[in-house]
Amino acid sequence: MIGRLTGIIDGHTKNPLIIDVGGVGYVVSVPKRYLASIQPGTTHTLHIHTHVRDDAIDLYGFAAPAELTLFNLLLTVSGIGPRTALYVVDCGVAAVESAVQRSDVDFFTTIPRLGTKNAQKIIIELKSKLGSSRALDLSDSSGETKEVIDALLSMGFDKHEIRKTLEKLDPAAVSVEQKIRQSLKFLGK
Template identity: 40%
Template sequence: MIAKVTGKFDRVYKNSLIVDVAGIGFKIAVPARILNRKAAQGETVSLYTYTYVREDTLSLYGFDTLEELSLFETLLAIAGVGPKTALSVISSGGRDEIAQAILNGDVDFFTTIPGVGRKTAQRIIIDLKATLGADKGTDLFEVVSPAYEETVQALRQFGFTQSEARESLRTIKGKGKMTTEQLIKEALKTIGK
């Protein structure tokens, strides 16, 4: 299994990056956000990868963060979701948007993604809630948002305990669309009540 690829950006080819590693070009399918970055030829790129193997194909899928890779792997575990669909889901929005759609049971968010019909969208929502613990009292936002952990750390720097910080974030409405700075302000208001 190839877990990470670091090399020189060569070119974009059919919704994938070609990354040159010691003279070998790896074709890595990536989310649209990565494709839209304008990397210069020869620029160093580093991607966490998922190696997809079937009897007729061997493909690499690349991500900027381990969190995105983990979400991709979780999506693959859902019946009816293959790597192309999982990549489309990740390309459809940021982790916060996806988390918010799951928390809200927003089937329409997922049905706008190519390859995702109503039944698959419902299955994604149900399975991700169960897999990521949203039905067990764990906030899905905690699992998929980097802003969450940054906010908890900032609140701890202000002298609050870990549990106080986490509890204040649980009560904030619309947190999936907020920046770390906005979350800190809202959390401080909540703690101050």
């Protein structure tokens, strides 16, 4: 298994790229945003995930250990393969962690190869692994929460602002009316 490669980036910077380590060229898939920051002929260190399949061995490289850690966590989610996980990591570790903590399904559904069900799986399975202390609140699954969201949407508020506000609500607010009142206080109306 390969854990890290330090070598010279081959003359082209397309994905997957080739990194020359001691005369051996390793083909490594990397996040797209990483490609923009490299120059051919320069030395780079990549933290590697070796993915073994029946018909191939694929290498996935990351500039930072945190990206590799997130990638490995994503692979533990059922239905998420390495290519999809690479698209998610390309959004940035902080952005993904924040989206998981906020239960932001919309964030994940904008990523190629991810639908609503897999986005929800990522949130559910990674929330505890990323250290959340809050209870999971997917708007699609809670009838009361959906009612609050619909009421606030009808008043002209943005869905993203509403989601942020719902995270701030006092757990003692049990009725839909109480949740709407508290939300309006946070939203400034």
